[in-house]
Amino acid sequence: MTTIAFDGKVLAADRGVMRGEAVTAYKKVHSVNGHRGRFLLGLCGLTAFTDQVLRYFNSAEPVKFPDIKLYSKDDDYGQTCGLAVTPEGTCHFIYNDGTLSEPMLDGWGSEGSGCVFAAGALAAGASASEAIELAIKYTTCAFLGVDTISFEGF
Numbered sequence: 001m002t003t004i005a006f007d008g009k010v011l012a013a014d015r016g017v018m019r020g021e022a023v024t025a026y027k028k029v030h031s032v033n034g035h036r037g038r039f040l041l042g043l044c045g046l047t048a049f050t051d052q053v054l055r056y057f058n059s060a061e062p063v064k065f066p067d068i069k070l071y072s073k074d075d076d077y078g079q080t081c082g083l084a085v086t087p088e089g090t091c092h093f094i095y096n097d098g099t100l101s102e103p104m105l106d107g108w109g110s111e112g113s114g115c116v117f118a119a120g121a122l123a124a125g126a127s128a129s130e131a132i133e134l135a136i137k138y139t140t141c142a143f144l145g146v147d148t149i150s151f152e153g154f
Contacts, residue, residue: 002028002040003073003114003142004083005122006091006130008107010150011040012128014114014136017047019126029149030056040149041094044112046071053081056098083111086152105119107132114141 001070004013013028028050030041034057041057043050052066079136080101082094090103093111108128110118114135121131128148135142 001114001141001143002044002112002131002137003118003139004028004044005118005128006040006042006083006085006109006124007122007128007131008089010128011042011085012132012146012148013042013044013112013143014132014142015147022043023143027147029147030054030057031149031151031154034058035062038087038151038154040085040151040154041082042085042111045081045095050081053094053098056083062101068096069136083109085151106112114139116121116142125130 001018006019011029015025016023017026028043032039032041037055043053049066049071056063056065079096080093081096084092084094085102091109092103093101108122117135117139118131121134129146132142132146
């Protein structure tokens with residue numbers, strides 16, 4: 001379970017990862033500067049796959065995007081694995097084949113199992129961090145605190 005939110009300036013995500021019945025802490029937001037350029041990433045889904053997605057975006061040389069089918073036998077796992085934010089502040093879905101969606105037109109975005117809840121919070125004026133804090137308090141889609149990242153100081 002993951003909730004990721006971008007409010008136009010800050011990318012935030014919860015820290016919880018489900019391991020069977022247990023929840024452990026895991027960093028889901030990252031700043032990268034690889035062969036595709038600079039991005040803020042908020043990643044969700046199978047951690048074995050998202051770790052490889054992070055390596056892909058961080059690599060200095062072009063490499064093949066990881067194949068989700070190597071990590072999941074579920075054909076209906078989903079089409080996206082996170083959000084990518086450019087230095088200009090445009091927010092995009094990261095598709096499971098490595099392509100990015102067109103920019104989100106609202107200037108903000110959300111992703112993960114708690115994305116609908118976070119979208120409502122963002123639309124009501126919450127910051128990305130507040131959206132995640134609310135998801136932790138009121139849903140089963142976010143756990144163990146909030147990590148945030150922005151292009152300030154990057």
